[in-house]
Amino acid sequence: MNKNINHIFLFTLLFLGIFVSSQEKKKFSNIDGVLAKIVPDTKVDSWVLLHNKYGKNREVKVMGKKPDYLPQFTGFNFRPGEESFYYIASSKGGKTTYITDIRELKDFMGKIDNVEEAAIAAVLDGYLIDEQFVDVAANYYEDKTNYYLDLGKVTSKECPYQKTHYTLTVSKATGAISNVKDNGTYIEVYTKNCKNNPRLLKLEKKEEPKDDPKKQPVKTRR
Known part of the structure:
Protein backbone atom coordinates (compact mmCIF):
# COMPACT_ATOMS: atom_id res chain seq x y z
CA MET A 1 0.00 0.00 0.00
CA ASN A 2 2.79 2.42 0.96
CA LYS A 3 4.63 1.56 -2.27
CA ASN A 4 1.56 2.44 -4.33
CA ILE A 5 1.15 5.73 -2.48
CA ASN A 6 4.83 6.56 -3.07
CA HIS A 7 4.50 5.76 -6.77
CA ILE A 8 1.43 7.98 -7.08
CA PHE A 9 3.21 10.77 -5.21
CA LEU A 10 6.30 10.57 -7.44
CA PHE A 11 4.15 10.48 -10.59
CA THR A 12 2.26 13.58 -9.42
CA LEU A 13 5.50 15.44 -8.76
CA LEU A 14 6.84 14.44 -12.18
CA PHE A 15 3.62 15.56 -13.89
CA LEU A 16 3.64 18.89 -12.07
CA GLY A 17 7.29 19.40 -13.00
CA ILE A 18 6.57 18.80 -16.68
CA PHE A 19 3.52 21.08 -16.53
CA VAL A 20 5.40 23.92 -14.83
CA SER A 21 8.35 23.67 -17.23
CA SER A 22 5.97 23.72 -20.22
CA GLN A 23 4.40 26.95 -18.90
CA GLU A 24 7.76 28.69 -18.46
CA LYS A 25 8.03 31.66 -20.77
CA LYS A 26 10.92 31.85 -23.20
CA LYS A 27 12.19 35.05 -24.76
CA PHE A 28 12.71 35.72 -28.44
CA SER A 29 16.41 36.56 -28.71
CA ASN A 30 15.97 39.23 -31.39
CA ILE A 31 14.28 39.74 -34.76
CA ASP A 32 17.31 38.40 -36.65
CA GLY A 33 17.05 35.16 -34.67
CA VAL A 34 13.31 34.88 -35.32
CA LEU A 35 13.59 35.41 -39.08
CA ALA A 36 16.53 32.99 -39.26
CA LYS A 37 14.16 30.17 -38.17
CA ILE A 38 12.05 30.41 -41.34
CA VAL A 39 11.45 27.04 -42.98
CA PRO A 40 10.33 27.81 -46.56
CA ASP A 41 7.46 25.81 -48.01
CA GLY A 110 3.80 28.87 -45.95
CA LYS A 111 2.58 26.58 -43.17
CA ILE A 112 3.55 27.46 -39.60
CA ASP A 113 6.40 25.08 -38.69
CA ASN A 114 7.62 26.55 -35.38
CA VAL A 115 6.98 29.26 -32.80
CA GLU A 116 9.20 31.75 -34.64
CA GLU A 117 7.08 31.40 -37.78
CA ALA A 118 3.97 31.86 -35.62
CA ALA A 119 5.45 35.14 -34.35
CA ILE A 120 6.35 36.23 -37.89
CA ALA A 121 2.80 35.52 -39.07
CA ALA A 122 1.50 37.65 -36.18
CA VAL A 123 3.84 40.50 -37.15
CA LEU A 124 2.49 40.32 -40.69
CA ASP A 125 -0.96 40.84 -39.12
CA GLY A 126 0.16 44.03 -37.39
CA TYR A 127 1.73 42.83 -34.13
CA LEU A 128 5.24 43.64 -32.93
CA ILE A 129 8.20 41.68 -31.54
CA ASP A 130 9.39 44.43 -29.20
CA GLU A 131 13.11 43.89 -28.59
CA GLN A 132 13.20 46.77 -26.09
CA PHE A 133 10.48 45.28 -23.88
CA VAL A 134 11.11 41.54 -24.13
CA ASP A 135 9.44 40.67 -20.82
CA VAL A 136 6.05 42.01 -21.92
CA ALA A 137 6.08 41.92 -25.74
CA ALA A 138 8.63 39.42 -27.05
CA ASN A 139 8.23 36.07 -25.33
CA TYR A 140 6.19 32.87 -25.46
CA TYR A 141 5.34 29.49 -24.00
CA GLU A 142 3.71 26.46 -25.55
CA ASP A 143 1.86 23.23 -24.86
CA LYS A 144 0.97 20.26 -27.06
CA THR A 145 -1.67 22.09 -29.08
CA ASN A 146 -0.87 25.83 -29.00
CA TYR A 147 1.75 28.56 -28.96
CA TYR A 148 1.09 31.44 -26.56
CA LEU A 149 2.79 34.60 -27.80
CA ASP A 150 3.25 37.81 -25.82
CA LEU A 151 3.60 40.51 -28.48
CA GLY A 152 3.05 44.24 -28.77
CA LYS A 153 1.16 46.51 -31.13
CA VAL A 154 1.28 50.24 -31.82
CA THR A 155 -2.27 51.21 -30.89
CA SER A 156 -1.95 54.99 -31.29
CA LYS A 157 0.41 57.19 -33.29
CA GLU A 158 -1.40 60.31 -32.12
CA CYS A 159 -1.01 62.06 -28.77
CA PRO A 160 -0.04 60.09 -26.81
CA TYR A 161 1.94 57.50 -28.78
CA GLN A 162 0.90 54.13 -27.33
CA LYS A 163 1.90 50.49 -27.39
CA THR A 164 -0.32 47.73 -26.04
CA HIS A 165 0.70 44.16 -25.31
CA TYR A 166 -1.34 41.05 -26.08
CA THR A 167 -1.24 37.31 -25.52
CA LEU A 168 -2.07 35.45 -28.73
CA THR A 169 -3.11 31.80 -28.76
CA VAL A 170 -1.93 30.20 -32.01
CA SER A 171 -2.92 26.67 -33.04
CA LYS A 172 0.04 24.42 -33.87
CA ALA A 173 -2.13 22.41 -36.23
CA THR A 174 -3.54 25.25 -38.34
CA GLY A 175 -1.48 28.33 -37.48
CA ALA A 176 -4.70 30.22 -36.81
CA ILE A 177 -5.04 32.71 -33.94
CA SER A 178 -7.86 31.40 -31.78
CA ASN A 179 -7.75 33.94 -28.96
CA VAL A 180 -6.30 37.40 -28.30
CA LYS A 181 -6.00 38.71 -24.73
CA ASP A 182 -5.50 42.46 -24.26
CA ASN A 183 -2.97 43.00 -21.44
CA GLY A 184 -3.12 46.79 -21.51
CA THR A 185 -0.84 49.68 -22.46
CA TYR A 186 2.85 49.38 -21.63
CA ILE A 187 4.14 52.53 -23.36
CA GLU A 188 2.50 55.94 -23.37
CA VAL A 189 4.65 58.77 -24.71
CA TYR A 190 3.62 62.42 -24.69
CA THR A 191 5.61 65.00 -26.66
CA LYS A 192 5.77 68.77 -26.31
CA ASN A 193 3.32 69.04 -29.20
CA CYS A 194 0.68 66.97 -27.40
CA LYS A 195 -2.11 69.27 -26.28
CA ASN A 196 -3.37 66.52 -23.97
CA ASN A 197 -0.02 66.14 -22.18
CA PRO A 198 -0.96 65.85 -18.46
CA ARG A 199 2.12 67.80 -17.38
CA LEU A 200 1.34 70.70 -19.67
CA LEU A 201 -2.29 70.68 -18.61
CA LYS A 202 -1.20 70.79 -14.99
CA LEU A 203 1.08 73.77 -15.65
CA GLU A 204 -1.54 75.60 -17.67
CA LYS A 205 -4.24 75.09 -15.11
CA LYS A 206 -4.53 78.26 -13.07
CA GLU A 207 -5.82 78.39 -9.57
CA GLU A 208 -9.11 80.16 -9.23
CA PRO A 209 -8.68 83.50 -7.42
CA LYS A 210 -9.88 83.39 -3.86
CA ASP A 211 -12.17 86.08 -2.56
CA ASP A 212 -10.31 88.73 -0.55
CA PRO A 213 -12.15 89.31 2.73
CA LYS A 214 -10.92 92.93 2.76
CA LYS A 215 -12.83 93.60 -0.45
CA GLN A 216 -16.10 92.19 0.80
CA PRO A 217 -18.89 94.77 0.81
CA VAL A 218 -19.61 96.19 4.26
CA LYS A 219 -23.07 95.44 5.54
CA THR A 220 -24.74 98.38 7.25
CA ARG A 221 -27.41 98.18 9.91
CA ARG A 222 -30.70 99.90 9.34
Whole structure:
Protein backbone atom coordinates (compact mmCIF):
# COMPACT_ATOMS: atom_id res chain seq x y z
CA MET A 1 0.00 0.00 0.00
CA ASN A 2 2.79 2.42 0.96
CA LYS A 3 4.63 1.56 -2.27
CA ASN A 4 1.56 2.44 -4.33
CA ILE A 5 1.15 5.73 -2.48
CA ASN A 6 4.83 6.56 -3.07
CA HIS A 7 4.50 5.76 -6.77
CA ILE A 8 1.43 7.98 -7.08
CA PHE A 9 3.21 10.77 -5.21
CA LEU A 10 6.30 10.57 -7.44
CA PHE A 11 4.15 10.48 -10.59
CA THR A 12 2.26 13.58 -9.42
CA LEU A 13 5.50 15.44 -8.76
CA LEU A 14 6.84 14.44 -12.18
CA PHE A 15 3.62 15.56 -13.89
CA LEU A 16 3.64 18.89 -12.07
CA GLY A 17 7.29 19.40 -13.00
CA ILE A 18 6.57 18.80 -16.68
CA PHE A 19 3.52 21.08 -16.53
CA VAL A 20 5.40 23.92 -14.83
CA SER A 21 8.35 23.67 -17.23
CA SER A 22 5.97 23.72 -20.22
CA GLN A 23 4.40 26.95 -18.90
CA GLU A 24 7.76 28.69 -18.46
CA LYS A 25 8.03 31.66 -20.77
CA LYS A 26 10.92 31.85 -23.20
CA LYS A 27 12.19 35.05 -24.76
CA PHE A 28 12.71 35.72 -28.44
CA SER A 29 16.41 36.56 -28.71
CA ASN A 30 15.97 39.23 -31.39
CA ILE A 31 14.28 39.74 -34.76
CA ASP A 32 17.31 38.40 -36.65
CA GLY A 33 17.05 35.16 -34.67
CA VAL A 34 13.31 34.88 -35.32
CA LEU A 35 13.59 35.41 -39.08
CA ALA A 36 16.53 32.99 -39.26
CA LYS A 37 14.16 30.17 -38.17
CA ILE A 38 12.05 30.41 -41.34
CA VAL A 39 11.45 27.04 -42.98
CA PRO A 40 10.33 27.81 -46.56
CA ASP A 41 7.46 25.81 -48.01
CA THR A 42 8.52 26.93 -51.46
CA LYS A 43 11.10 24.54 -52.93
CA VAL A 44 14.32 26.46 -53.47
CA ASP A 45 17.96 25.44 -53.97
CA SER A 46 19.32 28.11 -51.65
CA TRP A 47 18.40 31.42 -50.03
CA VAL A 48 19.89 34.27 -48.08
CA LEU A 49 18.21 36.59 -45.57
CA LEU A 50 19.52 40.15 -45.66
CA HIS A 51 19.09 43.19 -43.44
CA ASN A 52 19.47 46.66 -44.91
CA LYS A 53 20.08 49.48 -42.46
CA TYR A 54 20.85 53.00 -43.65
CA GLY A 55 21.72 51.60 -47.09
CA LYS A 56 24.15 48.96 -45.85
CA ASN A 57 23.35 45.27 -46.46
CA ARG A 58 24.18 42.56 -43.94
CA GLU A 59 23.72 38.84 -44.49
CA VAL A 60 21.78 37.43 -41.54
CA LYS A 61 21.52 33.82 -42.71
CA VAL A 62 22.61 31.79 -45.74
CA MET A 63 21.01 28.42 -46.52
CA GLY A 64 22.77 26.27 -49.11
CA LYS A 65 25.17 27.74 -51.62
CA LYS A 66 24.83 31.51 -51.47
CA PRO A 67 22.97 32.70 -54.58
CA ASP A 68 24.19 35.59 -56.69
CA TYR A 69 22.02 38.54 -55.80
CA LEU A 70 21.72 42.29 -56.25
CA PRO A 71 21.08 44.69 -53.35
CA GLN A 72 17.42 45.64 -53.00
CA PHE A 73 16.04 49.04 -52.01
CA THR A 74 12.76 47.89 -50.44
CA GLY A 75 11.73 45.12 -48.08
CA PHE A 76 9.63 44.17 -45.07
CA ASN A 77 10.11 46.22 -41.91
CA PHE A 78 10.01 44.51 -38.51
CA ARG A 79 11.16 47.56 -36.53
CA PRO A 80 8.65 50.44 -36.81
CA GLY A 81 10.32 53.83 -36.75
CA GLU A 82 13.73 52.51 -37.80
CA GLU A 83 15.15 53.13 -41.26
CA SER A 84 15.82 49.48 -42.01
CA PHE A 85 14.24 46.50 -43.73
CA TYR A 86 14.77 42.81 -44.47
CA TYR A 87 14.55 40.93 -47.75
CA ILE A 88 15.28 37.43 -49.04
CA ALA A 89 17.10 36.39 -52.19
CA SER A 90 16.28 32.79 -53.15
CA SER A 91 17.64 30.68 -55.98
CA LYS A 92 15.99 27.87 -57.92
CA GLY A 93 17.42 26.38 -61.11
CA GLY A 94 19.95 29.18 -61.34
CA LYS A 95 17.29 31.90 -61.22
CA THR A 96 17.29 34.40 -58.35
CA THR A 97 13.98 35.66 -56.94
CA TYR A 98 13.61 38.46 -54.41
CA ILE A 99 11.13 38.53 -51.55
CA THR A 100 10.57 42.12 -50.49
CA ASP A 101 6.85 42.23 -49.73
CA ILE A 102 4.91 40.97 -46.72
CA ARG A 103 2.59 38.84 -48.90
CA GLU A 104 5.57 37.30 -50.67
CA LEU A 105 7.14 36.49 -47.30
CA LYS A 106 3.91 34.85 -46.14
CA ASP A 107 3.80 32.68 -49.27
CA PHE A 108 7.51 31.82 -48.94
CA MET A 109 7.03 30.77 -45.32
CA GLY A 110 3.80 28.87 -45.95
CA LYS A 111 2.58 26.58 -43.17
CA ILE A 112 3.55 27.46 -39.60
CA ASP A 113 6.40 25.08 -38.69
CA ASN A 114 7.62 26.55 -35.38
CA VAL A 115 6.98 29.26 -32.80
CA GLU A 116 9.20 31.75 -34.64
CA GLU A 117 7.08 31.40 -37.78
CA ALA A 118 3.97 31.86 -35.62
CA ALA A 119 5.45 35.14 -34.35
CA ILE A 120 6.35 36.23 -37.89
CA ALA A 121 2.80 35.52 -39.07
CA ALA A 122 1.50 37.65 -36.18
CA VAL A 123 3.84 40.50 -37.15
CA LEU A 124 2.49 40.32 -40.69
CA ASP A 125 -0.96 40.84 -39.12
CA GLY A 126 0.16 44.03 -37.39
CA TYR A 127 1.73 42.83 -34.13
CA LEU A 128 5.24 43.64 -32.93
CA ILE A 129 8.20 41.68 -31.54
CA ASP A 130 9.39 44.43 -29.20
CA GLU A 131 13.11 43.89 -28.59
CA GLN A 132 13.20 46.77 -26.09
CA PHE A 133 10.48 45.28 -23.88
CA VAL A 134 11.11 41.54 -24.13
CA ASP A 135 9.44 40.67 -20.82
CA VAL A 136 6.05 42.01 -21.92
CA ALA A 137 6.08 41.92 -25.74
CA ALA A 138 8.63 39.42 -27.05
CA ASN A 139 8.23 36.07 -25.33
CA TYR A 140 6.19 32.87 -25.46
CA TYR A 141 5.34 29.49 -24.00
CA GLU A 142 3.71 26.46 -25.55
CA ASP A 143 1.86 23.23 -24.86
CA LYS A 144 0.97 20.26 -27.06
CA THR A 145 -1.67 22.09 -29.08
CA ASN A 146 -0.87 25.83 -29.00
CA TYR A 147 1.75 28.56 -28.96
CA TYR A 148 1.09 31.44 -26.56
CA LEU A 149 2.79 34.60 -27.80
CA ASP A 150 3.25 37.81 -25.82
CA LEU A 151 3.60 40.51 -28.48
CA GLY A 152 3.05 44.24 -28.77
CA LYS A 153 1.16 46.51 -31.13
CA VAL A 154 1.28 50.24 -31.82
CA THR A 155 -2.27 51.21 -30.89
CA SER A 156 -1.95 54.99 -31.29
CA LYS A 157 0.41 57.19 -33.29
CA GLU A 158 -1.40 60.31 -32.12
CA CYS A 159 -1.01 62.06 -28.77
CA PRO A 160 -0.04 60.09 -26.81
CA TYR A 161 1.94 57.50 -28.78
CA GLN A 162 0.90 54.13 -27.33
CA LYS A 163 1.90 50.49 -27.39
CA THR A 164 -0.32 47.73 -26.04
CA HIS A 165 0.70 44.16 -25.31
CA TYR A 166 -1.34 41.05 -26.08
CA THR A 167 -1.24 37.31 -25.52
CA LEU A 168 -2.07 35.45 -28.73
CA THR A 169 -3.11 31.80 -28.76
CA VAL A 170 -1.93 30.20 -32.01
CA SER A 171 -2.92 26.67 -33.04
CA LYS A 172 0.04 24.42 -33.87
CA ALA A 173 -2.13 22.41 -36.23
CA THR A 174 -3.54 25.25 -38.34
CA GLY A 175 -1.48 28.33 -37.48
CA ALA A 176 -4.70 30.22 -36.81
CA ILE A 177 -5.04 32.71 -33.94
CA SER A 178 -7.86 31.40 -31.78
CA ASN A 179 -7.75 33.94 -28.96
CA VAL A 180 -6.30 37.40 -28.30
CA LYS A 181 -6.00 38.71 -24.73
CA ASP A 182 -5.50 42.46 -24.26
CA ASN A 183 -2.97 43.00 -21.44
CA GLY A 184 -3.12 46.79 -21.51
CA THR A 185 -0.84 49.68 -22.46
CA TYR A 186 2.85 49.38 -21.63
CA ILE A 187 4.14 52.53 -23.36
CA GLU A 188 2.50 55.94 -23.37
CA VAL A 189 4.65 58.77 -24.71
CA TYR A 190 3.62 62.42 -24.69
CA THR A 191 5.61 65.00 -26.66
CA LYS A 192 5.77 68.77 -26.31
CA ASN A 193 3.32 69.04 -29.20
CA CYS A 194 0.68 66.97 -27.40
CA LYS A 195 -2.11 69.27 -26.28
CA ASN A 196 -3.37 66.52 -23.97
CA ASN A 197 -0.02 66.14 -22.18
CA PRO A 198 -0.96 65.85 -18.46
CA ARG A 199 2.12 67.80 -17.38
CA LEU A 200 1.34 70.70 -19.67
CA LEU A 201 -2.29 70.68 -18.61
CA LYS A 202 -1.20 70.79 -14.99
CA LEU A 203 1.08 73.77 -15.65
CA GLU A 204 -1.54 75.60 -17.67
CA LYS A 205 -4.24 75.09 -15.11
CA LYS A 206 -4.53 78.26 -13.07
CA GLU A 207 -5.82 78.39 -9.57
CA GLU A 208 -9.11 80.16 -9.23
CA PRO A 209 -8.68 83.50 -7.42
CA LYS A 210 -9.88 83.39 -3.86
CA ASP A 211 -12.17 86.08 -2.56
CA ASP A 212 -10.31 88.73 -0.55
CA PRO A 213 -12.15 89.31 2.73
CA LYS A 214 -10.92 92.93 2.76
CA LYS A 215 -12.83 93.60 -0.45
CA GLN A 216 -16.10 92.19 0.80
CA PRO A 217 -18.89 94.77 0.81
CA VAL A 218 -19.61 96.19 4.26
CA LYS A 219 -23.07 95.44 5.54
CA THR A 220 -24.74 98.38 7.25
CA ARG A 221 -27.41 98.18 9.91
CA ARG A 222 -30.70 99.90 9.34
